[in-house]
Amino acid sequence: MATIYEVAKLAGVSPATVSRVFNGASVSEAKAKAVRSAATALRFTPNRAARTLRKQSAEVIALVIPDIENPYFTEMARGVEDVAQAAGYSVVLCNTDAELAKERTYLEIALAENMAGVILAAASSASRLDEVLAGGRPVVAVDRRTGYDVDSVVMDNRSAGAEATAQLVAAGYQRIACITGPESIETARERADGWRSTVQRELSEAESEGLLRFSTFRVDGGRDATADLLEGPEPPDAIVAGNNLLGVGVLQELSGRGLTPPQIGVAVVGSLPFTTLSPNLVTIIRLNARQMGTTAAQLLLDRIGGDAGAARTVVLPHEVLPATVTAG
Amino acid sequence: MATIYEVAKLAGVSPATVSRVFNGASVSEAKAKAVRSAATALRFTPNRAARTLRKQSAEVIALVIPDIENPYFTEMARGVEDVAQAAGYSVVLCNTDAELAKERTYLEIALAENMAGVILAAASSASRLDEVLAGGRPVVAVDRRTGYDVDSVVMDNRSAGAEATAQLVAAGYQRIACITGPESIETARERADGWRSTVQRELSEAESEGLLRFSTFRVDGGRDATADLLEGPEPPDAIVAGNNLLGVGVLQELSGRGLTPPQIGVAVVGSLPFTTLSPNLVTIIRLNARQMGTTAAQLLLDRIGGDAGAARTVVLPHEVLPATVTAG
DNA sequence: GTGAAAGCGCTAACAC
DNA sequence: GTGTTAGCGCTTTCAC
Numbered sequence: 001m002a003t004i005y006e007v008a009k010l011a012g013v014s015p016a017t018v019s020r021v022f023n024g025a026s027v028s029e030a031k032a033k034a035v036r037s038a039a040t041a042l043r044f045t046p047n048r049a050a051r052t053l054r055k056q057s058a059e060v061i062a063l064v065i066p067d068i069e070n071p072y073f074t075e076m077a078r079g080v081e082d083v084a085q086a087a088g089y090s091v092v093l094c095n096t097d098a099e100l101a102k103e104r105t106y107l108e109i110a111l112a113e114n115m116a117g118v119i120l121a122a123a124s125s126a127s128r129l130d131e132v133l134a135g136g137r138p139v140v141a142v143d144r145r146t147g148y149d150v151d152s153v154v155m156d157n158r159s160a161g162a163e164a165t166a167q168l169v170a171a172g173y174q175r176i177a178c179i180t181g182p183e184s185i186e187t188a189r190e191r192a193d194g195w196r197s198t199v200q201r202e203l204s205e206a207e208s209e210g211l212l213r214f215s216t217f218r219v220d221g222g223r224d225a226t227a228d229l230l231e232g233p234e235p236p237d238a239i240v241a242g243n244n245l246l247g248v249g250v251l252q253e254l255s256g257r258g259l260t261p262p263q264i265g266v267a268v269v270g271s272l273p274f275t276t277l278s279p280n281l282v283t284i285i286r287l288n289a290r291q292m293g294t295t296a297a298q299l300l301l302d303r304i305g306g307d308a309g310a311a312r313t314v315v316l317p318h319e320v321l322p323a324t325v326t327a328g
Numbered sequence: 329m330a331t332i333y334e335v336a337k338l339a340g341v342s343p344a345t346v347s348r349v350f351n352g353a354s355v356s357e358a359k360a361k362a363v364r365s366a367a368t369a370l371r372f373t374p375n376r377a378a379r380t381l382r383k384q385s386a387e388v389i390a391l392v393i394p395d396i397e398n399p400y401f402t403e404m405a406r407g408v409e410d411v412a413q414a415a416g417y418s419v420v421l422c423n424t425d426a427e428l429a430k431e432r433t434y435l436e437i438a439l440a441e442n443m444a445g446v447i448l449a450a451a452s453s454a455s456r457l458d459e460v461l462a463g464g465r466p467v468v469a470v471d472r473r474t475g476y477d478v479d480s481v482v483m484d485n486r487s488a489g490a491e492a493t494a495q496l497v498a499a500g501y502q503r504i505a506c507i508t509g510p511e512s513i514e515t516a517r518e519r520a521d522g523w524r525s526t527v528q529r530e531l532s533e534a535e536s537e538g539l540l541r542f543s544t545f546r547v548d549g550g551r552d553a554t555a556d557l558l559e560g561p562e563p564p565d566a567i568v569a570g571n572n573l574l575g576v577g578v579l580q581e582l583s584g585r586g587l588t589p590p591q592i593g594v595a596v597v598g599s600l601p602f603t604t605l606s607p608n609l610v611t612i613i614r615l616n617a618r619q620m621g622t623t624a625a626q627l628l629l630d631r632i633g634g635d636a637g638a639a640r641t642v643v644l645p646h647e648v649l650p651a652t653v654t655a656g
Numbered sequence: 657g658t659g660a661a662a663g664c665g666c667t668a669a670c671a672c
Numbered sequence: 673g674t675g676t677t678a679g680c681g682c683t684t685t686c687a688c
Contacts, residue, residue, distance in 0.1 A: 001439070001463060001665095003664095003665055003666085004665065004666065004667095005665080013674080013675085014674065014675045014676075015665090015666080015667095015675090015676095016667080016668085016674070016675060016676080016677095017673085017674060017675075019666065019667055019668090020667095020673090020674085023667080025673095026673070027673070027674085028673065028674090031673085031674085043459070045436055045439065045440045046440065046665085046666075047381070047440060047442070047664085047665050047666070048437070048440040048441045048442075048666095049377050049380040049381040049386065049441065049442050049664085049665080049666090050381050050664070050665035050666040050667090050680090051665080051666055051667075052377040052666090052680095053375070053377040053378050053381050053664090053665080053666075053679095053680050053681065053682085054665080054666045054667050054668085054679080054680050055666085055667070055668095055680085056680070058377065068402050068405055068406065068421075069399060069402045069403060069406065071397060071399070071602075074396050074397045074402060075397060077396055077423075078396065078397065078423070081423060090420075090422075090437055092418075092420050092421070093396075093420070093421040094418075095405075095406070095409060108373055109376070109418055111329065111373065112373045112374065112375060112376040113376045113377065114375070114376075114377050131371070135329055219602065244602075245602070248602045248603075248604060251604035252603075252604055255604060255605070255606050256606070272602075272604070273601075273602050274399075274547065274572075274573070274576045274600075274601050274602050274603070275576075275580075275602070275603075275604055276576060276579035276580055276583055276600070276603055276604065276605050277583070277604050277605075278583050278584070329681095331680095331681055331682085332681065332682065332683095333681080341658080341659085342658065342659045342660075343659085343660095343681090343682080343683095344658070344659060344660080344661095344683080344684080345657085345658065345659080347682065347683055347684085348657090348658085348683095351683080353657095354657070355657070355658085356657060356658090359657085359658085374681085374682075375680085375681050375682070376682095377680085377681080377682090378664090378680070378681035378682040378683090379681080379682055379683075380664095380682090381663095381664050381665065381666085381680090381681080381682075382663080382664050382681080382682045382683045382684085383664085383682085383683070384664070
């Protein structure tokens with residue numbers, strides 16, 4: 001790899017001038033041209049490690065997520081990437097497996113690499129951001145808030161859970177269960193809250209507890225919880241799934257037992273990635289993960305650009321896609 | 329962020345000694361202990377940009393893939409990550425959207441960042457690796473070979489396509505179509521080749537062309553091609569899908585038309601991620617993307633470690649999961 | 657085993 | 673507008 005000195009020598013200018021050309025500072029057109037052609041001839045690319053060391057900041061954004069195999073997060077990653085790339089930033093995807101230790105390691109790396117900022121879908125409410133924030137790096141929380149005073153982009157989970165439930169009520173179901181993620185995760189609790197309030201208001205006070213399952217936000221969690229519910233003394237006639245993967249698990253388990261919507265009602269908060277089921281059988285409360293990604297990236301870029309205002313929280317809307325085939 | 333100098337001062341040693349402690353060189357136990365406690369007190373983490381600049385190499389591996397939203401590639405990413413992480417390397421995921429320009433940019437970045445190596449699922453057979461290789465960085469090709477003499481890890485695509493087709497033949501289907509990816513992608517061609525040879529051998533010479541569609545490796549591609557096939561003069565009675573997303577698209581389109589396997593036979597090369605369909609209705613030629621990832625990472629680490637032997641090609645086995653419910 | 661010092665490639669004062 | 677120079681934080685000879 002050629003250095004700035006070799007380019008300078010070939011172009012007959014100083015290294016500083018070469019640097020200026022590559023950083024948009026004012027240079028006479030003649031010298032700029034000479035530099036550019038020398039750079040091309042030597043296949044020069046600025047060394048990013050050196051630039052990062054000198055500037056104390058890399059043009060890289062860390063996107064830290066709990067599950068890279070969940071399409072919700074990869075969709076989000078696409079959104080982040082699009083905005084970041086347009087602004088000249090690269091995105092580094094870090095997968096924590098929802099483990100605090102891995103998350104911690106990645107946050108340390110982000111700091112040690114002088115990355116410009118972090119977009120974090122926290123592993124749990126216990127996530128620690130002290131180090132990164134002490135290092136002066138902006139953080140934007142996505143999907144889940146953190147215990148820190150940072151920008152966040154979230155869905156209206158309570159309302160999404162309520163909406164999912166209301167759709168099932170409207171379709172005539174009477175015993176509506178809810179399978180959501182780990183209780184340690186804000187979104188899981190909020191979606192369950194939405195379900196609970198709707199059930200209690202629309203059906204009966206009694207019709208809630210006993211029908212709630214905190215599980216994992218994964219397919220197997222959905223299957224297990226569904227099996228558990230169906231094998232109970234008073235099985236539900238409908239299920240609200242707290243995220244996309246749980247939805248898949250629910251439907252898989254039902255299908256294994258010969259049950260298909262609308263025989264039993266199903267509403268999913270999120271989406272049904274790669275479903276092969278007819279879309280009008282299941283109610284979807286669609287969460288726009290991509291938009292969450294673009295919004296978060298924009299907020300982060302603002303902060304990187306020096307915006308020091310108070311922390312903002314953006315709540316994104318969801319879209320209701322009701323099942324059109326119902327039991328009724 | 330504390331520096332090595334501050335740690336040195338606090339511990340009463342030279343910066344060089346601090347560096348040695350953090351790099352496993354021999355240091356007296358007394359000083360090592362002093363350094364460690366000073367480092368902890370100052371919350372010292374070595375600055376990676378500085379280390380990278382000095383060592384001319386970062387402990388980072390680039391994983392360059394064409395579609396981050398395809399579970400096949402995220403599964404592969406998991407495999408890469410597991411091996412890399414165990415060896416102390418971070419993984420940077422780069423999404424090219426199967427565009428050569430983006431791929432080129434990412435490869436340049438990998439070089440400019442002094443990354444230790446690249447694992448590449450090439451955007452097309454026209455991918456250029458000259459710069460990276462000239463920079464002395466090892467490259468391992470995954471899923472698809474490149475035109476360069478580098479290590480590669482691939483599936484036996486021809487055999488996978490043949491196996492998928494043979495399963496449909498065995499189930500009694502007579503007009504078996506094939507929907508595969510872009511003709512510019514090796515895997516797409518090879519899977520089609522496997523299909524063609526089996527159809528020609530088992531059925532009739534005539535029963536092949538006209539039933540082959542080169543599409544995109546995406547869900548919409550599967551839908552469009554299926555629609556196209558079904559609306560033709562002599563529609564197929566079975567379809568081989570060239571990858572997971574095409575399989576989803578095929579099943580979606582069929583389902584929209586009220587067709588479900590085994591009314592029409594379906595075999596998929598790859599897997600059916602997050603399917604809600606009963607697994608015994610569709611034949612799956614399962615490709616182990618995770619294993620592909622771990623294998624590639626291992627090969628790359630060997631190269632990074634200095635292995636300069638001839639380029640190797642590893643061909644991974646697939647697993648046949650036949651549909652057990654057939655039209656017969 | 658340990659310290660002094662040079663230098664990785666770049667940017668940003670500072671002088672002109 | 674342009675060149676000179678110092679220095680970002682680290683690793684690594686080279687002496688001792």
